Amino acid sequence: MSALSFPLAKEIQNLFPAKLLEVKEFRGEWTLIMDLAIIQEVARFLKEEKGFSLLLDISGVDHLGEEPRFEVVYHFYNLEKGLPLRIKGRLSESNPIVPTLSFVYPTANWHEREAYDMFGIIFEGHPDLRRILMWEGYPYFPLRKDFPVEGKPTDQSPIAFARPAPLDGGPFVSSPAPLSDQREPRAKWDEENLEELEEIKESEKLPLLPKE
Amino acid sequence: MSEHLTREVRMEVPDVGELLRRAEEISGAPEGERLVLNMGPSHPSTHGVFQLILELDGEVITKAIPEVGYLHRGDEKIAENMHYNQFVPYTDRLDYLAPLANNVVYACAVEKLLGWEIPPRAQVIRVICAEIARISSHLMGLGAYAMDCGAVSVFLYTFTEREKIYTLIEELTGARFTTTYTRIGGLSRDLPPGWPEKVKEFVKQFLPKVDEIEGLLTKNKIFVDRTQNIGVISKEDAIDYGLTGPNLRGSGVNHDLRKKNPYLGYEKYDFEVPLGSVGDCFDRYMVRIEEMRQSCRILQQALSDIPMGPIAVDEPRGYLPKKADVLTKMEELIQHFIIATQGVDAPVGEVYFGGENPKGELGFYIVSKGGGVPYRLKIRSPSFVNLSILPKILPGHLLSDVVAILGSLDFVMGECDR
Numbered sequence: 001m002s003a004l005s006f007p008l009a010k011e012i013q014n015l016f017p018a019k020l021l022e023v024k025e026f027r028g029e030w031t032l033i034m035d036l037a038i039i040q041e042v043a044r045f046l047k048e049e050k051g052f053s054l055l056l057d058i059s060g061v062d063h064l065g066e067e068p069r070f071e072v073v074y075h076f077y078n079l080e081k082g083l084p085l086r087i088k089g090r091l092s093e094s095n096p097i098v099p100t101l102s103f104v105y106p107t108a109n110w111h112e113r114e115a116y117d118m119f120g121i122i123f124e125g126h127p128d129l130r131r132i133l134m135w136e137g138y139p140y141f142p143l144r145k146d147f148p149v150e151g152k153p154t155d156q157s158p159i160a161f162a163r164p165a166p167l168d169g170g171p172f173v174s175s176p177a178p179l180s181d182q183r184e185p186r187a188k189w190d191e192e193n194l195e196e197l198e199e200i201k202e203s204e205k206l207p208l209l210p211k212e
Numbered sequence: 213m214s215e216h217l218t219r220e221v222r223m224e225v226p227d228v229g230e231l232l233r234r235a236e237e238i239s240g241a242p243e244g245e246r247l248v249l250n251m252g253p254s255h256p257s258t259h260g261v262f263q264l265i266l267e268l269d270g271e272v273i274t275k276a277i278p279e280v281g282y283l284h285r286g287d288e289k290i291a292e293n294m295h296y297n298q299f300v301p302y303t304d305r306l307d308y309l310a311p312l313a314n315n316v317v318y319a320c321a322v323e324k325l326l327g328w329e330i331p332p333r334a335q336v337i338r339v340i341c342a343e344i345a346r347i348s349s350h351l352m353g354l355g356a357y358a359m360d361c362g363a364v365s366v367f368l369y370t371f372t373e374r375e376k377i378y379t380l381i382e383e384l385t386g387a388r389f390t391t392t393y394t395r396i397g398g399l400s401r402d403l404p405p406g407w408p409e410k411v412k413e414f415v416k417q418f419l420p421k422v423d424e425i426e427g428l429l430t431k432n433k434i435f436v437d438r439t440q441n442i443g444v445i446s447k448e449d450a451i452d453y454g455l456t457g458p459n460l461r462g463s464g465v466n467h468d469l470r471k472k473n474p475y476l477g478y479e480k481y482d483f484e485v486p487l488g489s490v491g492d493c494f495d496r497y498m499v500r501i502e503e504m505r506q507s508c509r510i511l512q513q514a515l516s517d518i519p520m521g522p523i524a525v526d527e528p529r530g531y532l533p534k535k536a537d538v539l540t541k542m543e544e545l546i547q548h549f550i551i552a553t554q555g556v557d558a559p560v561g562e563v564y565f566g567g568e569n570p571k572g573e574l575g576f577y578i579v580s581k582g583g584g585v586p587y588r589l590k591i592r593s594p595s596f597v598n599l600s601i602l603p604k605i606l607p608g609h610l611l612s613d614v615v616a617i618l619g620s621l622d623f624v625m626g627e628c629d630r
């Protein structure tokens with residue numbers, strides 16, 4: 001869509017030539033797709049000159065199978081005008097690094113830690129980039145699409161893992177597939193892994209208490 | 213897989229010293245002898261599992277490191293693996309002190325993605341739900357806050373009122389706590405007969421109770437001394453740290469999504485947005501007291517004029533047909549089966565919807581790549597953001613002020629950790 005119908009997009013395009021890649025409008029929300037290498041400058045411009053004083057959210061998205069794979073989405077909000085704005089950009093899988101906004105908006109600190117925790121996106125210059133929801137030393141990034149919903153075993157505390165129920169999530173769960181015929185309700189245990197199920201059932205039996 | 217089940221169960225203890233060493237690297241080494249105090253994850257004033265690592269110089273806090281994540285259940289991951297409607301029960305467990313309000317915001321977010329407009333009756337019922345949830349959440353928040361500051365009797369008053377609300381909620385939804393009341397495009401059931409009158413009656417007897425609760429605290433010297441000029445958050449800091457809801461308004465920033473970006477027809481109601489002036493713990497308490505009164509005003513207006521009509525959208529391809537039709541008509545049966553197994557077919561796109569919840573702005577950012585399952589669902593939880601200001605405001609306060617500040621921020625870990 002042309003950037004002209006959204007004046008702010010035009011202004012950003014003039015200020016940062018060739019950095020604004022696309023402007024989209026959906027359900028009355030404007031999305032600017034940008035080169036995230038200059039996100040600090042853009043954020044400063046939005047905050048100091050355009051009144052977008054509130055940073056609502058920073059979110060990661062994993063587009064597995066696409067290149068560039070990762071996406072970082074920023075939600076800004078103009079407190080005076082009540083105007084939201086979304087800026088997003090892609091990061092490659094091999095180099096998922098983006099400059100931090102922690103010094104422009106202090107609230108970005110925790111949002112960026114969460115995006116790092118869940119997707120492994122590195123925020124360059126972040127004052128304290130460590131895991132926030134998962135524990136220190138956890139080896140995976142759980143919101144990546146190649147991480148299974150039932151979790152993976154690790155050498156860290158094993159108590160954090162749950163075994164999938166026989167009907168993974170209940171009888172009406174369907175797998176997230178693009179075609180409807182692939183989205184049929186599915187049972188977790190098909191004939192291939194029946195053996196594994198027996199094994200787990202066996203290991204679940206409670207050990208008898210030693211008699212005194 | 214069976215291997216890790218049989219292994220000995222052990223808990224990794226977070227290395228507090230290591231965390232502090234890191235914090236020192238960032239902000240410079242301490243000057244004198246400091247004591248590190250570990251508050252939580254199980255501490256009565258943290259209202260859940262929230263850990264605060266404090267560095268003390270005598271009784272004065274010099275550094276604070278909040279640690280969250282003890283209640284992390286991976287709601288966002290779960291959402292990516294189920295239909296939009298199936299996620300509604302999970303929203304109950306976000307801010308579990310106001311489940312009805314979460315239901316409403318989530319349903320509105322998905323409806324925004326689908327481009328659906330719900331009928332007026334459903335809108336008014338949702339407004340009633342959101343405001344009842346606000347009152348109940350503030351009652352709980354204030355009661356616990358006052359109890360932490362030594363005024364135990366207030367807790368008993370607020371809990372009595374909250375209990376009445378839960379009886380009403382039970383009658384409406386069938387559950388006291390885990391309401392799961394909204395559906396994408398409507399509501400799970402219509403109002404029970406005589407219910408609006410009961411809510412009206414409740415509001416009538418509740419307003420004098422608010423005065424009573426306020427009297428117990430505003431004229432309580434201990435409470436006032438413990439909250440006034442404690443935990444002051446300036447306007448600029450409140451905005452910089454992304455605070456929303458009563459915490460932001462307590463600092464004097466006039467921001468309420470019900471006024472700024474009205475949804476569910478909030479522009480039709482006449483109510484005020486209470487604001488604080490100093491931004492201390494006392495202001496945040498006053499804002500909540502006043503918000504309960506304003507919620508009562510909204511309730512009175514909404515209850516006096518509930519339009520008749522359907523409670524769900526007229527979208528036969530997306531909303532479950534009536535049960536009677538499913539049992540008697542072929543097309544409805546087929547449609548029911550398709551919707552129940554495949555979910556509603558959402559368009560490709562992304563939306564963000566934020567609603568004014570009792571704790572602040574609860575937002576859902578939904579990325580759809582088509583089909584009945586969200587590709588990504590990000591929950592912008594107000595408690596998570598509100599807690600991030602602690603390292604900024606705690607230093608310089610006494611240890612006993614921590615409980616007052618935590619109580620005044622009114623957070624819920626279910627929502628913070630998701």
